[in-house]
């Protein structure tokens with residue numbers, strides 16, 4: 105405990121500082137939504153929304169929403185099942201000396217879904233040409249089935265990561281106690297899975313909501329999903345309020361998903377750090393499960409190999425690829441700048457949120473909801489909200505195209521950074537920073553010399569992930585579409601309309617590489633971090 | 647019979663066990679003393695099959711169950727293991743935890759066995775509680791009941807009394823003594839506290855610098 109400070113002023117200043125920090129987070133992350141809400145309220149009072157409710161309840165929309173939910177549930181379920189199978193294999197390797205390499209399975213997670221979509225379209229086109237050369241019918245790779253399949257592939261790395269985190273949250277001693285009494289499968293099915301089930305369910309809810317709010321990938325396969333509606337309405341009418349009303353069902357579903365997410369985050373935040381344990385004995389699975397594992401690992405390999413190979417083969421030559429990149433150097437430069445600024449700015453926001461999320465009681469709950477909710481807000485709403493902010497609130501200095509893109513990316517991705525930091529904090533022995541709190545000569549010293557260095561790997565990882573996510577941001581970027589400020593994603597989208605496949609593939613490949621490098625760096629930082637920082641000073645038995 | 651033959655174990659560069667050998671007749675009771683970090687837990691985990699030796703062998707009833715690169719699955723060794731922490735499964739009641747190892751039995755027999763062990767360990771009124779609703783001493787009794795329920799031939803205990811207060815320790819010691827005698831299981835009891843072994847073990851070995859020394863018979 106810090107000694108009681110005699111002067112009340114000190115406490116008041118500290119509280120004011122804490123409130124100011126919270127307000128900054130809320131303003132940046134929720135500003136666009138709040139602006140939309142305000143504008144919708146104003147429009148409703150002015151009677152501009154007269155037909156909005158009929159618009160919302162139209163049959164066509166109900167059917168569309170139902171189908172979109174079906175698609176999102178289908179992809180989330182498939183991705184989670186395959187992801188769980190992969191994760192059990194990886195989990196079994198947790199004690200190998202190279203165990204941190206397992207996280208490589210997750211590096212493609214920040215690749216935006218529409219890039220998977222384009223890669224698979226290329227792949228199916230190549231396959232169709234081969235089939236046609238043999239006089240066979242081309243592949244009908246369109247529609248809901250294709251959208252489901254590619255959506256599953258796109259969600260696979262995230263699903264693997266979530267399932268692996270869920271399994272790693274299981275106390276090794278509890279699992280070993282079961283191994284002594286029953287075969288490994290039973291220890292898995294009766295102990296490890298039930299213990300990680302709440303986290304897995306929350307992961308499924310997250311995948312569902314990410315799928316439901318993404319329109320980029322389905323639209324590539326000529327599938328119209330509900331997530332497109334608010335954006336289409338806004339494009340047609342330029343009225344932010346109508347877009348907001350149309351996203352209402354999505355927001356309600358998002359809130360339900362966030363409820364589960366919040367509880368899982370609480371569990372994740374309160375799980376204690378565990379020391380690195382002994383090498384242990386390899387798990388042995390029955391033949392049936394081994395076959396499932398093999399299938400899942402092959403699927404994982406396919407989800408990486410097909411995009412990589414498909415994109416690489418479309419590119420005529422390495423020099424052609426370099427030429428594509430050279431021609432796009434303006435976009436690449438702008439994108440890099442936006443990504444760098446966003447990832448640096450997201451870190452203080454993430455720190456604010458991550459520390460508060462760990463609190464017990466209602467304060468912690470509110471913060472976990474506040475971090476979970478933005479993950480579920482449709483990207484186009486953030487864009488539209490920023491437009492109404494620009495009209496009414498933002499200082500002129502922040503209204504140019506690239507500032508808006510930074511603001512949009514911050515609102516969308518700062519919460520991801522907070523989650524990464526939370527994960528990093530969870531893996532540290534709380535006694536390490538408690539000791540600093542007791543022994544520090546000033547709060548600043550404790551923070552700078554102990555807590556920040558302990559968090560450094562988490563900060564690095566969070567920054568990398570925000571960088572990669574920002575590079576691939578599409579939903580808000582399209583809504584904002586600042587004139588004269590083309591990013592790589594916008595370039596890809598425009599090229600796509602002209603059907604210039606060589607350029608598209610070249611830029612997509614660059615994106616995949618970038619996401620892989622950023623994701624790999626993040627995985628490396630997170631995997632190495634706690635060991636260097638010494639979890640609890642070695643091994644502990646409980 | 648358990649035989650440990652010249653078992654060597656290292657973690658990276660750090661040698662932990664450097665040729666540990668041990669022979670125990672069925673039903674015998676052995677205490678192993680050693681300072682913290684001397685490798686006691688590692689030795690028990692190797693016997694249980696949770697860890698494999700770098701070289702050397704572990705035999706049970708004349709059969710090799712562990713050697714370099716191969717080990718019989720832990721649950722097929724007929725051992726009970728009480729860890730240093732209770733490691734109860736939080737999603738199961740006390741009854742669920744204890745009967746986990748009884749699934750191969752027919753239901754009526756499993757129920758009878760559960761009833762008996764619950765009574766022997768004094769857990770009568772706690773059966774339907776979850777681990778979060780137990781005190782430290784109660785949780786340890788559940789851990790012991792869980793280990794003994796399948797009637798193992800050997801019970802391995804790894805400092806089962808750490809973090810308990812004086813009164814709870816005495817109570818637990820008495821319980822362990824009674825219940826081990828009752829079950830006729832052999833006992834390997836690991837501790838850094840010599841006083842715990844006075845009544846439990848007829849043979850005491852010391853683990854220092856990776857070797858077992860000083861066979862005392864009482």
Ligand SMILES: Nc1ncnc2c1ncn2[C@@H]1O[C@H](COP(=O)(O)OP(=O)(O)O)[C@@H](O)[C@H]1O
Pocket residue numbers: 380381382383642643657658660662680681682683684685686687688689
């Ligand atoms: N997984 C591991 N990695 C590295 N060192 C380990 C590991 N497990 C145990 N050790 C080391 O082996 C030694 C013996 O550990 P342990 O068997 O737990 O001792 P005890 O139970 O007697 O306290 C200690 O020095 C410990 O640090």
Ligand SMILES: [Mg+2]
Pocket residue numbers: 645686687688730804805
């Ligand atoms: Mg020990």
